[in-house]
Amino acid sequence: MDFTGPVGRIVDDPQEARAIAVAEGYSWKKRWRPAVRMQNGNSAHALENGIHMLQPWFHSGMSRDQASELVNRHGSDGPGAFVLTCKALGKILHVPISPLIDPVREAHVYSLDSGVTKFYDLLQLVEFYQLNAGCLPTRLTHYVVHTSDGTSGNRLAPAN
Incomplete structure (x- = not known):
């Protein structure tokens, strides 16, 4: 053309x-180049200073029991592991967020559904599931804010 x-x-x-x-x-x-390149195969490298760290729904260093307790009131498999915890129909669901390498873009991506739906950062993942249920039993409509004094509160997710 x-x-x-x-x-x-x-x-x-x-x-x-x-x-x-x-x-x-x-x-x-x-050729398209991803903004964050993998260094020495370190999958956690891309997450060290990610935009998700600034989000009110992100809780760093929380165990699965702490997440369950927090969700019940209003998981972690180890360092660098991420879990999306949600409550639907009265049940708590812990969905592991899988870090993957996108073979087309050669970039680090995240997925809840074994790579069927891929996201370049956790913010994209959360925003997608606020709009679409996808593999979850429901859309994400609220998030829990955990403050430094140990209190927590339930907040509505921003309408998109």
């Missing part, structure tokens, strides 16, 4: 197509 004129046109001649590509500087062919 040639978009240099007022309307686009299909280019059939390979030499003309090559000339257009050279004139455009091959910008259409540049």
Whole structure:
């Protein structure tokens, strides 16, 4: 396709197509690069200073029992593990967030459904499940804020 004129046109001649590509500087062919690259295969590296750390729903260093207690009032498999804890139909559900490598983008991604739906950060994951139930029994509608004095409160998720 040639978009240099007022309307686009299909280019059939390979030499003309090559000339257009050279004139455009091959910008259409540049490979996408993820913002955060993996270093030495360290999967937790991308999470050290992620945007999720600033979110009111993110609780760092919380055990599964603490998360259950927090959800009951209004899990962790080890360092670097993330779990989405939600309450639906009176039951508490702990859903492991799987860190994966996207083979197409060669980037670190997160998924609740074994890579069917992939997210580049935890904020995208939470925002998606606020809008869609996906593999969860319900959409995420509220989050729990845990303050430094040990109190907690139930908050409505922002409407998107």
